[in-house]
Amino acid sequence: MPKTKVAIVGMGTVGSGVARLLLDHGDRTARHAGRVLWLEKAVVRDLSKARAAELPEGVLTDDLDEVLNDPEITVVAQLIGGLEPARTIMLQLLEAGKDIVTANKALLAEHGPELFERARELGRSIAFEASVAGGIPIITNISQCLSANQTLSLEGILNGTSNFIVTQMDVQGMAYEQAVRLAQEKGYAEADPTMDVDGTDAAQKLAILAHLAFGAHASWADIPRVGIDQLDPEDLRFARELGYRIKLLATAHLDDAGLELHVAPTLVRAGTPLAEVQDAFNAVRVVGDAVGPVFYHGLGAGQMPTASAVVADIIDTAVGRTRLTFQTLELFSPVGPPRVRLRAFDELPGRYYLRLHVDDSPGVLGKITGALGRHNVSIASVIQHEPDDRADRNTVPLVVMTHEAPEGAASGAADQIEALPEVVGNVVRLRVKV
Amino acid sequence: MPKTKVAIVGMGTVGSGVARLLLDHGDRTARHAGRVLWLEKAVVRDLSKARAAELPEGVLTDDLDEVLNDPEITVVAQLIGGLEPARTIMLQLLEAGKDIVTANKALLAEHGPELFERARELGRSIAFEASVAGGIPIITNISQCLSANQTLSLEGILNGTSNFIVTQMDVQGMAYEQAVRLAQEKGYAEADPTMDVDGTDAAQKLAILAHLAFGAHASWADIPRVGIDQLDPEDLRFARELGYRIKLLATAHLDDAGLELHVAPTLVRAGTPLAEVQDAFNAVRVVGDAVGPVFYHGLGAGQMPTASAVVADIIDTAVGRTRLTFQTLELFSPVGPPRVRLRAFDELPGRYYLRLHVDDSPGVLGKITGALGRHNVSIASVIQHEPDDRADRNTVPLVVMTHEAPEGAASGAADQIEALPEVVGNVVRLRVKV
Ligand SMILES: NC(=O)c1ccc[n+]([C@@H]2O[C@H](COP(=O)([O-])OP(=O)(O)OC[C@H]3O[C@@H](n4cnc5c(N)ncnc54)[C@H](OP(=O)(O)O)[C@@H]3O)[C@@H](O)[C@H]2O)c1
Numbered sequence: 001m002p003k004t005k006v007a008i009v010g011m012g013t014v015g016s017g018v019a020r021l022l023l024d025h026g027d028r029t030a031r032h033a034g035r036v037l038w039l040e041k042a043v044v045r046d047l048s049k050a051r052a053a054e055l056p057e058g059v060l061t062d063d064l065d066e067v068l069n070d071p072e073i074t075v076v077a078q079l080i081g082g083l084e085p086a087r088t089i090m091l092q093l094l095e096a097g098k099d100i101v102t103a104n105k106a107l108l109a110e111h112g113p114e115l116f117e118r119a120r121e122l123g124r125s126i127a128f129e130a131s132v133a134g135g136i137p138i139i140t141n142i143s144q145c146l147s148a149n150q151t152l153s154l155e156g157i158l159n160g161t162s163n164f165i166v167t168q169m170d171v172q173g174m175a176y177e178q179a180v181r182l183a184q185e186k187g188y189a190e191a192d193p194t195m196d197v198d199g200t201d202a203a204q205k206l207a208i209l210a211h212l213a214f215g216a217h218a219s220w221a222d223i224p225r226v227g228i229d230q231l232d233p234e235d236l237r238f239a240r241e242l243g244y245r246i247k248l249l250a251t252a253h254l255d256d257a258g259l260e261l262h263v264a265p266t267l268v269r270a271g272t273p274l275a276e277v278q279d280a281f282n283a284v285r286v287v288g289d290a291v292g293p294v295f296y297h298g299l300g301a302g303q304m305p306t307a308s309a310v311v312a313d314i315i316d317t318a319v320g321r322t323r324l325t326f327q328t329l330e331l332f333s334p335v336g337p338p339r340v341r342l343r344a345f346d347e348l349p350g351r352y353y354l355r356l357h358v359d360d361s362p363g364v365l366g367k368i369t370g371a372l373g374r375h376n377v378s379i380a381s382v383i384q385h386e387p388d389d390r391a392d393r394n395t396v397p398l399v400v401m402t403h404e405a406p407e408g409a410a411s412g413a414a415d416q417i418e419a420l421p422e423v424v425g426n427v428v429r430l431r432v433k434v
Numbered sequence: 435m436p437k438t439k440v441a442i443v444g445m446g447t448v449g450s451g452v453a454r455l456l457l458d459h460g461d462r463t464a465r466h467a468g469r470v471l472w473l474e475k476a477v478v479r480d481l482s483k484a485r486a487a488e489l490p491e492g493v494l495t496d497d498l499d500e501v502l503n504d505p506e507i508t509v510v511a512q513l514i515g516g517l518e519p520a521r522t523i524m525l526q527l528l529e530a531g532k533d534i535v536t537a538n539k540a541l542l543a544e545h546g547p548e549l550f551e552r553a554r555e556l557g558r559s560i561a562f563e564a565s566v567a568g569g570i571p572i573i574t575n576i577s578q579c580l581s582a583n584q585t586l587s588l589e590g591i592l593n594g595t596s597n598f599i600v601t602q603m604d605v606q607g608m609a610y611e612q613a614v615r616l617a618q619e620k621g622y623a624e625a626d627p628t629m630d631v632d633g634t635d636a637a638q639k640l641a642i643l644a645h646l647a648f649g650a651h652a653s654w655a656d657i658p659r660v661g662i663d664q665l666d667p668e669d670l671r672f673a674r675e676l677g678y679r680i681k682l683l684a685t686a687h688l689d690d691a692g693l694e695l696h697v698a699p700t701l702v703r704a705g706t707p708l709a710e711v712q713d714a715f716n717a718v719r720v721v722g723d724a725v726g727p728v729f730y731h732g733l734g735a736g737q738m739p740t741a742s743a744v745v746a747d748i749i750d751t752a753v754g755r756t757r758l759t760f761q762t763l764e765l766f767s768p769v770g771p772p773r774v775r776l777r778a779f780d781e782l783p784g785r786y787y788l789r790l791h792v793d794d795s796p797g798v799l800g801k802i803t804g805a806l807g808r809h810n811v812s813i814a815s816v817i818q819h820e821p822d823d824r825a826d827r828n829t830v831p832l833v834v835m836t837h838e839a840p841e842g843a844a845s846g847a848a849d850q851i852e853a854l855p856e857v858v859g860n861v862v863r864l865r866v867k868v
């Protein structure tokens with residue numbers, strides 16, 4: 001049986017999982033690859049640190065040159081997080097003739113165009129299934145399995161940390177800070193979870209999927225995004241009363257006007273599959289013009305689900321499938337102009353949930369409906385809740401559900417409402433999935 | 435741009451859909467394949483029959499030789515149903531050097547070993563994504579995306595016709611015959627729906643998936659199967675009361691004792707994803723030892739979802755990915771003995787729902803629990819429903835839910851209960867998904 005020599009660079013959570021799959025299940029990978037996948041080297045910074053995988057003598061090294069200078073190592077799983085030295089190492093590996101597998105979506109989001117261009121120039125490939133949605137093989141599904149389709153829409157719960165936190169707040173009634181701490185204890189959230197909870201991570205993943213599925217040239221930084229870090233438990237409760245759950249939803253929707261892209265906490269009708277995604281799970285719903293709706297659900301992160309995706313990529317790369325796919329992959333590709341126009345956020349249609357606290361006095365509702373009317377935002381329903389006492393004022397919480405209106409109009413109306421003297425505090429405005 | 439010449443044999447529902455995708459969306463397929471997919475010939479029996487796709491001059495023919503003798507046609511979508519002439523034509527195409535794409539699972543179930551062996555000998559490939567679960571790309575997902583895993587279990591709703599019929603009976607309260615007629619009107623069921631409703635079709639699909647996922651050499655005919663053709667609306671109602679739905683479930687479950695395989699109407703806990711699969715949708719839940727649970731949901735059949743899978747296979751074949759995958763594909767493969775032992779049906783563990791009608795007299799329950807006890811089947815709960823009057827006897831419906839017990843024990847107990855003089859009619863026994 002032929003042999004492909006593989007190296008891992010970065011033996012953290014994911015790297016150790018990959019090593020375990022390669023070492024403990026060599027029969028399995030050999031059967032599926034038709035060749036032995038031989039773990040030749042594992043590169044770390046600190047040789048003395050304990051690793052979660054037991055490596056055979058001579059595999060562990062702190063010298064990247066042992067990989068770069070070994071022409072027999074043809075596939076490298078690059079599993080260092082962050083931008084540097086990950087970027088530089090990736091370029092060195094490509095120059096040295098290696099095909100790359102990576103799980104680092106932050107690196108791709110930031111330096112994808114440069115890395116992919118260099119790989120294409122050098123006739124090398126980069127596989128990145130593990131970079132989006134962990135155990136859900138959404139990259140292969142979009143770029144290969146659904147390739148007969150024009151994707152019409154894609155909606156995803158792409159950040160497991162956020163979903164875990166929101167689930168704890170929603171189902172267990174936890175406070176935000178407490179839920180974040182639990183996520184950190186369980187290893188779902190990093191010491192600094194900012195990129196997860198502020199929507200950055202989901203936007204980076206959505207940018208990759210939007211490239212692949214729509215041929216959109218979207219930089220993650222241009223994708224309008226709101227995280228869950230400002231989510232108020234009160235809104236989870238009101239949403240529930242209305243028959244919704246709140247999920248951090250990444251949305252891509254194509255119509256004649258162009259492509260709609262955003263990440264935001266969104267009211268999703270309870271009982272629908274996306275609404276029922278719990279804890280650290282991810283889910284993606286894709287609609288293709290031929291296949292119709294396809295729904296995927298699986299673990300969004302974690303050592304072994306992520307390692308599963310990395311090793312599938314290693315097999316695909318060793319076998320030669322990745323090279324074939326990479327040649328036509330519509331990602332960070334310079335071939336021609338973008339195929340779709342990105343719609344301006346202001347013009348995007350949406351239904352909205354508005355929640356505010358107002359003085360419990362006559363005439364307030366009239367002013368609010370007036371502000372909405374001036375922006376052509378029509379009201380679907382208004383619910384006035386039990387009075388609450390805050391800051392010595394006798395206020396009532398008010399929830400307004402709107403009909404469809406452009407984002408800009410809804411935001412303009414909300415600003416005007418917020419400026420009303422009868423309104424206490426800010427107006428919370430969330431999108432409602434249609 | 436290079437060009438791959440493609441032919442379709444069989445221009446029925448699926449064939450016409452494939453032609454439409456190739457003809458109307460040539461830009462799309464070219465972009466994803468990096469080559470033009472050129473529909474050169476479409477072979478039919480009857481040239482005068484109207485077709486659901488408009489074909490350019492010269493494409494339609496009733497002469498298979500125009501495909502066999504054209505060496506430039508390298509990929510053929512073989513979309514004739516049934517066993518013959520489909521089998522003979524497939525062999526002719528392979529001998530003529532064509533790579534094949536097919537949607538015909540009945541043909542694979544019956545003649546897969548012969549066809550795959552011939553393809554391997556000739557260095558050709560057979561792609562068959564469309565043969566299982568229509569729009570859900572489960573073949574590629576199992577054989578490629580999840581290839582780093584040992585599959586631990588696989589559960590699927592694989593027959594859209596049955597699921598449509600059961601949904602109508604369950605949700606709309608339709609009678610079985612009425613639901614079958616509606617399925618036929620909607621084009622979900624064929625004129626003779628026997629193979630769909632008696633579990634054959636689901637068993638054929640399960641056999642293919644069990645080969646791929648577990649290396650099991652299972653012939654569909656050996657898979658124990660019960661269809662929905664005997665399903666009583668009364669049981670749908672009682673199951674609902676107990677918090678379950680009844681679904682025609684195809685199950686594969688691996689443990690130390692071997693592989694459990696069967697197709698049966700099964701009580702599935704309401705609210706879980708499989709229980710909520712409606713109408714003609716299919717769903718598959720796979721558990722891998724690394725990735726954990728992954729759930730797929732999509733349209734199980736229909737012209738365009740099936741054509742989507744066929745065209746993805748055509749692209750994969752034209753690009754060269756199929757050839758690479760086919761080389762190591764664990765299906766109808768002579769390489770070595772089966773990797774798993776198939777468990778005898780009698781020894782399979784399960785929980786059961788038993789429903790019977792008994793005389794409303796004292797002592798009956800004792801006899802029933804006695805029969806179960808003699809077979810070591812312990813009872814989880816008993817529900818006695820309102821008395822009903824049937825055949826001049828004053829009877830009551832009784833539902834018994836058991837704890838886990840071997841299939842053989844449960845069936846023995848049910849037979850003994852059925853023979854009791856106080857029991858009227860037969861004992862319905864259904865599996866409960868654990
Ligand atoms: N964890 C997940 O569930 C998950 C899921 C999807 C994607 N990812 C992505 O996968 C990547 C790795 O994540 P992780 O969770 O495995 O991170 P991690 O546990 O922090 O591991 C990163 C590893 O990289 C090593 N490293 C850093 N600089 C290095 C250098 N110059 N040379 C050699 N090794 C170096 C670190 O070495 P030391 O141990 O010596 O510090 C560490 O072992 C990240 O891009 C992450 O976003 C992770």
Ligand SMILES: NC(=O)c1ccc[n+]([C@@H]2O[C@H](COP(=O)([O-])OP(=O)(O)OC[C@H]3O[C@@H](n4cnc5c(N)ncnc54)[C@H](OP(=O)(O)O)[C@@H]3O)[C@@H](O)[C@H]2O)c1
Nearest residue numbers: 444445446447448478479480513514515537538735736740
């Ligand atoms: N329909 C679905 O949703 C679906 C889903 C998954 C898989 N499949 C599978 O896909 C296959 C095709 O299904 P379908 O629904 O398209 O069936 P269909 O509508 O009955 O079409 C079959 C076609 O084969 C043609 N044919 C039969 N013998 C032929 C011959 N000797 N030479 C040339 N053409 C011949 C028939 O020709 P005439 O038109 O001249 O009679 C007919 O057009 C079947 O194996 C089925 O199980 C179907």
